[in-house]
Amino acid sequence: MWMWVVHRATGVAIFFFLVVHVLDTALVRVSPEAYNAVISSYKTPIYGIVEAGLVAAIALHAFNGLRVILVDTWPWALKHQRVLVWVVWGLFVLLMIGFLPRHLSNVFGGA
């Protein structure tokens, strides 16, 4: 039940980011100055945290999507779907442990 809510919420968030992301990338067709100006705002601490949240949303949506596929197609997975929910969260935590220190040190001036 809760994963269903998580899947919908992260999906909507990713969709709206995607629209914005195509629009900001489209600025490469306007001028290098325009693109660099907008992208520089992505390098600020606030956006850095938003990016971390975005990566978190994508990771959760992706891993839970795999769980949904397994549960749909594999009787064993259906029987053990509660365990698989914990596997999703486990993979998510591992990915964030790998990603966050590096990303946050990039954003908060480790370079």
Added chain:
Amino acid sequence: MTAAKSSAPLVEPLRPIRSGRSRNHAEQWSWLFMRGSGVLLLVLIFTHLFINLFSGDGVNQIDFGFVAGKWASPLWKIWDFVMLVLAMIHGGNGMRLLINDYARTPWLRKTLKTLLATSVAFIIVLGSLVIFTFDPCPTGGDQSLLPTFCEDVR
């Protein structure tokens, strides 16, 4: 069951409930597409995030020259194009399912779905044009912002 071959079944099988404008198997295709594109998008987007946001200097390395460097290779142009199309259709179809679930009046559903379809089409067309008409060495601006290979072109 073999004996009942000629007689009518005891229980009439439930007919699937259909809206006025039903397209055969459209929802099965939607179901299959979400799963197929989902797996592909996992590979495409995780790689995209790894290259752009994790390796090198992460988000700090991204600027016009970085994009130009990537799109100098047809591989990344096609990669980004496939990612754009699949992600917009996958996300748009997901939003359609949410509209079906939460928009209560037919008028609201119609309006939201029209808006959604227009936005998805617009983003796919815009994104594709940006990828395939991209000019890595535009003239007139600050030349220091351009990738280094532009000097060889001139």
